[in-house]
Amino acid sequence: MDxxxxxxxxxxxxxxxxxxxxxxxxxxxxFVAILETKYVTSGDELYxxxxxxxxxxxxINFAVGVVTGIVQEFHFGLNWxxxxxxxxxxxxxxxxxxxxxxxxxxxTFIGVWIFGWDKLSKGAHAAVAWLVAIGxxxxxxxxxxxxxxxxxxxxxxxxxxxxxxxDFWALLGNPNVWHQFPHVTAAGIAIGGFLVLAFSAWHLLQxxxxxxxxxxxxxxxxxxxxxxxALLVGLIGHAQGQFLARSQPLKVAAMEGHWESETPASFxxxxxxDQKNQRNTFDVKIPKALSFLLFNNFKTGFPGLVDLQxxxxxxxxxxxxxxxxxxxxxxxxxxIGIGLLMILVSGLAAWWSWRDKIMDRRxxxxxxxxxxxxxxxxxxxxxxxxxxxxxxxxxxGLQRIEDAVSPSITPGNIVFSxxxxxxxxxxxxxxxxxxxxxxGKSEPVIAEGKGx
Amino acid sequence: xxxxxxxxxxxxxxxxxFFFLEGFDYGVGMLLPFVAKTDQxxxxxxxxxxxxxxxxxxxxxxxxxxxxxAFPHMYATLFSGFYVALIFMLIGLIVRGVSxxxxxxxxxxxxxxxxxxxxxxxxxIPALLWGVAITNLMRGVAxxxxxxxxxxxxxxxNPYALFGGLTFLGLFxxxxxxFLAIKLEGDVHTRVKSLSGKLWIAAIVLAVAFLVWxxxxxxxxxxxxxxxxxxxxxxxxxxLAYGWFLRRGREGLTFLSGGLVIILATVMVFxxxxxxxxxxxxxxxxxxxxxxxxxxxxTLKVITIVTAIFLPFVLLYQGWTYWIFRKRISPDTPxxxx
Numbered sequence: 001m002d003x004x005x006x007x008x009x010x011x012x013x014x015x016x017x018x019x020x021x022x023x024x025x026x027x028x029x030x031f032v033a034i035l036e037t038k039y040v041t042s043g044d045e046l047y048x049x050x051x052x053x054x055x056x057x058x059x060i061n062f063a064v065g066v067v068t069g070i071v072q073e074f075h076f077g078l079n080w081x082x083x084x085x086x087x088x089x090x091x092x093x094x095x096x097x098x099x100x101x102x103x104x105x106x107x108t109f110i111g112v113w114i115f116g117w118d119k120l121s122k123g124a125h126a127a128v129a130w131l132v133a134i135g136x137x138x139x140x141x142x143x144x145x146x147x148x149x150x151x152x153x154x155x156x157x158x159x160x161x162x163x164x165x166x167d168f169w170a171l172l173g174n175p176n177v178w179h180q181f182p183h184v185t186a187a188g189i190a191i192g193g194f195l196v197l198a199f200s201a202w203h204l205l206q207x208x209x210x211x212x213x214x215x216x217x218x219x220x221x222x223x224x225x226x227x228x229x230a231l232l233v234g235l236i237g238h239a240q241g242q243f244l245a246r247s248q249p250l251k252v253a254a255m256e257g258h259w260e261s262e263t264p265a266s267f268x269x270x271x272x273x274d275q276k277n278q279r280n281t282f283d284v285k286i287p288k289a290l291s292f293l294l295f296n297n298f299k300t301g302f303p304g305l306v307d308l309q310x311x312x313x314x315x316x317x318x319x320x321x322x323x324x325x326x327x328x329x330x331x332x333x334x335x336i337g338i339g340l341l342m343i344l345v346s347g348l349a350a351w352w353s354w355r356d357k358i359m360d361r362r363x364x365x366x367x368x369x370x371x372x373x374x375x376x377x378x379x380x381x382x383x384x385x386x387x388x389x390x391x392x393x394x395x396x397g398l399q400r401i402e403d404a405v406s407p408s409i410t411p412g413n414i415v416f417s418x419x420x421x422x423x424x425x426x427x428x429x430x431x432x433x434x435x436x437x438x439x440g441k442s443e444p445v446i447a448e449g450k451g452x
Numbered sequence: 453x454x455x456x457x458x459x460x461x462x463x464x465x466x467x468x469x470f471f472f473l474e475g476f477d478y479g480v481g482m483l484l485p486f487v488a489k490t491d492q493x494x495x496x497x498x499x500x501x502x503x504x505x506x507x508x509x510x511x512x513x514x515x516x517x518x519x520x521x522a523f524p525h526m527y528a529t530l531f532s533g534f535y536v537a538l539i540f541m542l543i544g545l546i547v548r549g550v551s552x553x554x555x556x557x558x559x560x561x562x563x564x565x566x567x568x569x570x571x572x573x574x575x576x577i578p579a580l581l582w583g584v585a586i587t588n589l590m591r592g593v594a595x596x597x598x599x600x601x602x603x604x605x606x607x608x609x610n611p612y613a614l615f616g617g618l619t620f621l622g623l624f625x626x627x628x629x630x631f632l633a634i635k636l637e638g639d640v641h642t643r644v645k646s647l648s649g650k651l652w653i654a655a656i657v658l659a660v661a662f663l664v665w666x667x668x669x670x671x672x673x674x675x676x677x678x679x680x681x682x683x684x685x686x687x688x689x690x691x692l693a694y695g696w697f698l699r700r701g702r703e704g705l706t707f708l709s710g711g712l713v714i715i716l717a718t719v720m721v722f723x724x725x726x727x728x729x730x731x732x733x734x735x736x737x738x739x740x741x742x743x744x745x746x747x748x749x750x751t752l753k754v755i756t757i758v759t760a761i762f763l764p765f766v767l768l769y770q771g772w773t774y775w776i777f778r779k780r781i782s783p784d785t786p787x788x789x790x
Contacts, residue, residue, distance in 0.1 A: 059553060060553060063549060063553035063554070064550060066506065066549055067547075067549035067550055070542060070545050070546065070549075071542050071546070073513050073516055073517065074531055074542065076527075077527045077528050077530065077531025077532055078531050078532060078538060078539075079532070081528035081531070081532035082528075084524050084531075085599075087524075088523075088524020088525070088528070089524065089748050089750075090751070091520070092520035092521030092527070093521045093747075093755050093758075095517045096517035096518045096520065096522075096755055096758075096759075097758050099514035100514055100758060100763065100766065101762050103510045103514070104507065104510050104514065104766045105769075107506040107509070107510045108504075108507035108770050108773055111502070111503035111505075111506055111507055111773060112773050112776060114503065114789055115502055115777060116776060116777075159748070164747075164748040165747075165750055166750060406528075406532035406535070407598075408533055408601060409532055409535050416539070417536075420539060420543060424543060424546060424547070431550075431554060432550070432554075435554060
């Protein structure tokens with residue numbers, strides 16, 4: 001077995017698992033902070049109960065996100081020491097800053113928030129909720145700064161075979177960061193919103209009189225929140241696609257199953273991809289539409305994978321520079337299709353909640369339950385596009401994946417660790433999700449008295 | 453003083469902070485099944501570290517991140533070389549972290565008992581393995597000319613390193629015991645106190661034997677660069693002070709002495725290494741030092757500025773959390789979170 005392939009599987013599996021939970025943290029931390037602020041400004045006890053109820057799911061999820069994050073921190077040394085040596089100057093700094101600026105803030109204040117209900121004033125406690133939300137979203141800024149360099153290297157020089165940072169502000173100002181970071185933040189908002197929508201819809205379908213107002217109100221807030229997330233994630237995603245067409249055309253061409261250069265470029269709606277023979281055996285195309293999506297006009301051409309491969313070979317030497325096209329193509333269609341669906345679903349939820357018609361539409365409430373997973377699926381699909389689209393580079397144009405792996409670990413080592421993580425994460429995921437379901441389906445405390 | 457030396461000192465500070473703070477967390481986790489009899493007592497024990505353990509663990513994350521940023525070759529060699537041991541450590545840390553959150557989420561006694569033991573092992577394994585890792589740093593490992601260590605797991609589990617692991621374990625346990633002594637009330641508090649004296653004697657025996665063994669097996673205590681001997685002597689004195697204060701019922705001072713032992717032991721290790729980061733037993737010229745393993749001067753400058761701005765804030769707000777949660781926890785408290 002090849003240590004490169006095993007290490008890639010391990011990284012992919014542990015990262016995707018980690019990323020089931022992280023965006024929920026990003027989105028729910030902000031949602032809870034907003035609700036608590038509303039509680040403080042309005043004095044309405046129901047908001048406090050909403051905070052308490054939704055924070056239970058949030059905290060179970062948070063725990064799994066935190067512990068699986070530890071693995072990620074050490075992974076670059078464990079399996080990718082070649083990468084760590086080559087990129088330490090550039091990748092290590094944002095990671096260290098992430099810890100100092102964001103993790104400390106998030107992790108310290110989450111403790112204060114959980115345990116500090118009767119130790120702090122109402123306002124101070126709400127402020128702590130904001131510090132947790134800001135801390136967790138700041139951490140995504142720094143990790144995406146590090147990741148953006150791998151997609152679009154800036155502010156560096158190669159010295160003695162290592163990439164060295166020469167301009168910190170260029171690293172932070174990387175346009176890739178300022179597409180990716182808002183995209184991920186908005187995705188977190190959508191994910192958090194849809195999760196609350198799903199649980200609220202489930203409760204409303206149970207017809208329990210005493211919690212009806214509680215979940216109607218939760219649903220209304222979540223619908224607006226989810227709609228904002230869904231709209232933003234789409235708009236930013238569109239801008240990001242246009243940026244990627246210039247910075248990583250191979251990634252975009254793979255996303256679109258675009259083999260031959262065309263002027264103007266047509267958009268493939270559905271295709272059967274034959275990567276081996278570099279063509280689509282079946283393809284439904286809209287003429288000029290890709291030009292419009294990527295360049296806002298119906299004229300500009302876009303290079304195809306075949307020509308891009310030639311250009312890369314001339315630039316970097318022999319090799320296969322085409323990412324896995326089928327995976328990219330279908331992941332991007334999943335992401336974009338679900339994204340549009342999310343706008344529709346959260347839009348309807350917001351509209352009907354606003355007009356107080358949601359209870360008359362039980363079929364729609366039933367749809368909201370499975371819809372809770374939609375943005376999570378889209379987010380995973382998005383990351384598959386982003387990371388497999390880097391192929392064959394770990395750092396675009398600078399280091400190939402096979403040069404990044406640790407030379408000192410054996411396939412046996414990785415089989416051991418991969419198996420261990422698979423077993424552990426399966427148990428962890430099962431227990432975590434079961435507990436979230438248990439608490440999400442439990443009755444909130446509505447009656448007067450202690451809010452616990 | 454150049455930035456490489458400054459970052460060596462900062463790394464020492466971060467590891468000292470990590471071992472000081474996570475040290476008592478690990479200790480509390482290991483003492484949990486032995487000092488608490490009832491479920492309510494166990495909950496009280498876990499809640500002593502409840503508000504702070506996550507923030508404490510970030511010290512480890514940041515120590516790792518700082519190592520990556522300042523000395524990437526050390527990060528690369530250490531984590532890939534100690535691969536299997538680290539996987540075990542990660543298992544421990546993962547299981548322990550979720551245990552705190554999951555444990556009280558169901559009433560079932562078997563459920564809770566299971567998570568009690570995962571907290572125990574999830575604290576024991578990382579504590580032991582950090583000790584083993586640090587002891588191997590003191591002794592050196594077979595680093596080749598390409599900066600990699602190819603030896604695998606078994607050479608790392610040598611008797612000296614295992615003994616070092618036990619010594620760290622002992623120090624973390626007495627540190628945890630003194631933390632529990634200042635945080636608890638009631639029967640469980642009495643039980644901790646009566647156990648502390650015996651634990652302290654065991655820790656003394658381990659520590660003295662470890663120092664002698666280190667003197668014979670390593671050059672940490674007579675390093676021509678910086679000397680590890682002075683912090684070693686001070687650590688020993690602090691360990692004696694721990695027992696002295698313990699006998700006199702001075703709980704706060706006992707805790708501080710135990711913390712000082714851990715900090716001074718960390719300083720001993722790092723100053724004994726200086727200017728090396730990872731010693732090669734094959735050839736001294738293969739060793740990683742604060743110069744051949746470091747990032748470029750520009751990166752060091754950037755992270756120095758960021759650290760100078762943010763570390764003081766971290767110390768302030770983490771200090772503030774200990775102030776907020778300064779009250780003792782009684783097993784009679786009705787609504788504990790964990």
